[in-house]
Structure formats: structure tokens, C-alpha cells
Amino acid sequence: MNSENLESVELSERLHLNYSGVIEIHPTETWDQIRLKLKSCNEKFVRKEPTINDRLLYELHCMSCHTLDGNKKIGPGFADLRTRKRTVTRDGRSDIVTTDEQYVRESILQPQAAIVRGYEKPNRMVDIRKTLNKKQIGALMKFFIELKPKE
Ligand code: HEC
Incomplete structure (x- = not known):
């Protein structure tokens, strides 16, 4: 996970975010929740069309x-x-x-x-x-x- 683009990370109780940015999921787990709040970004999404000039x-x-x-x-x-x-x-x-x-x-x-x-x-x-x-x-x-x- 690249934390540069993240404002915050919320994990459900039994999930664990380790020091190298990897979320560890317990093998017996069947349902978990991860909420990522993304940083806002001012760049517009621009689709690049091939030129017709x-x-x-x-x-x-x-x-x-x-x-x-x-x-x-x-x-x-x-x-x-x-x-x-x-x-x-x-x-x-x-x-x-x-x-x-x-x-x-x-x-x-x-x-x-x-x-x-x-x-x-x-x-x-x-x-x-x-x-x-x-x-x-x-x-x-x-x-x-x-x-x-x-x-
Ligand atoms: C790798 C070199 C090369 C590129 C790149 C190239 N051509 Fe050519 N073209 C040639 C050669 C060699 C001929 C002459 C042989 C033939 O008639 O195919 C030619 C012939 C032509 C002719 C006929 C010319 C005449 O005097 O009758 C046209 C029109 C033409 N090319 C258009 C284009 C266009 C438009 C492009 C770009 C999208 C293009 N060529 C890119 C090598 C190239």
C-alpha cells in the first residue's frame, strides 16, 4: 500500500497494518473491512486522445x-x-x-x-x-x- 495518496486508513478490529505498509489478514477471517480516505487531488483527469493535427x-x-x-x-x-x-x-x-x-x-x-x-x-x-x-x-x-x- 502506498500511503502517499492516503489521508487515513481505517481497519476493522482484527486487521493489522504492519510497518512496511502491508495489511495482514488472519487466515480464519471471513469478513473484514478496510476504509481508505484518499487525499484530495487538484489535478484534473485528462484523457489523452491521439492527435489529429x-x-x-x-x-x-x-x-x-x-x-x-x-x-x-x-x-x-x-x-x-x-x-x-x-x-x-x-x-x-x-x-x-x-x-x-x-x-x-x-x-x-x-x-x-x-x-x-x-x-x-x-x-x-x-x-x-x-x-x-x-x-x-x-x-x-x-x-x-x-x-x-x-x-
Ligand atoms: C520509411 C520511409 C517512409 C515513410 C515513413 C513514409 N513513406 Fe511514403 N513512400 C516511401 C517510399 C520509398 C515511397 C515510394 C515507393 C512507393 O511508391 O511505395 C513512398 C511513396 C509515397 C506516396 C506516393 C508518392 C508519389 O510521388 O507518387 C505517398 C502519397 C506517400 N508515400 C505518403 C506517405 C505518408 C502520408 C506517410 C506518413 C503517414 C508516408 N508516406 C511515410 C517511404 C516512406
Whole structure:
């Protein structure tokens, strides 16, 4: 028992609180009572919701591999994400795609479905569904779908 949070401890007659904070219960006992009076606490209970701030999500989960300008990192830069056609490999075949909403969605949810030319190896994009919840993924989707090309 951690007495730091306790105002007082009331034990029924045959219970005994020993010096190391352990309540000893007699083996023949079938009914005992322990009343703990807790210290009041000013801290509010705050539930921590995972962030849905799109910019922050990008910084935490995507920025290590993608820039928002044209610079390549481990993955392509996003400056022209919505404006330039891509050559991708899909099912082992080369294909030219427009980066419409559906393509952006697929790139995020199933990054291995269509691999951008030049990024076949060795670093693969992670499956973000393992680390982010639905709301977070929704926020990120919106961010990238609405991404304007850099002037
Ligand atoms: C470990 C590195 C890594 C991380 C982290 C990562 N990606 Fe990727 N991403 C890649 C690579 C490599 C490619 C290119 C290969 C491919 O098409 O899958 C790519 C491709 C993409 C594409 C297609 C880009 C294009 O030019 O067509 C999008 C969109 C994308 N990623 C979004 C994201 C988002 C959103 C996140 C964060 C939630 C993210 N990525 C995190 C490595 C990463």
C-alpha cells in the first residue's frame, strides 16, 4: 500500500497494518473491512486522445522519408504530388498514372500496390495502419489530397 495518496486508513478490529505498509489478514477471517480516505487531488483527469493535427502527423510519421518540397529523401518529395504523372510498377508491370485522389489514397493505405519508379528498393514505405487510428489516417488523407503544388 502506498500511503502517499492516503489521508487515513481505517481497519476493522482484527486487521493489522504492519510497518512496511502491508495489511495482514488472519487466515480464519471471513469478513473484514478496510476504509481508505484518499487525499484530495487538484489535478484534473485528462484523457489523452491521439492527435489529429495533420501537419503534426506528417512531421511525426512521414517527414523522415518525404519532404513537402521537391527534394527526394527515402521517398519522393511531395511538391508535385498532385500535378505530375508517375511511372509506377503495379503487379510487375510498368504503368503511367495520374495522381488523383484514388492514387493518393492507395499510396498511403497500400504503399506497395504501386511503386514509384526509382523507389523500388531498398526502403519500403511503412504500413501506417499499424501505427495510426482511422481518424488520424483520415486527417492525413485530407492533407495530402488537398496539397497544393509549390510555386
Ligand atoms: C520509411 C520511409 C517512409 C515513410 C515513413 C513514409 N513513406 Fe511514403 N513512400 C516511401 C517510399 C520509398 C515511397 C515510394 C515507393 C512507393 O511508391 O511505395 C513512398 C511513396 C509515397 C506516396 C506516393 C508518392 C508519389 O510521388 O507518387 C505517398 C502519397 C506517400 N508515400 C505518403 C506517405 C505518408 C502520408 C506517410 C506518413 C503517414 C508516408 N508516406 C511515410 C517511404 C516512406
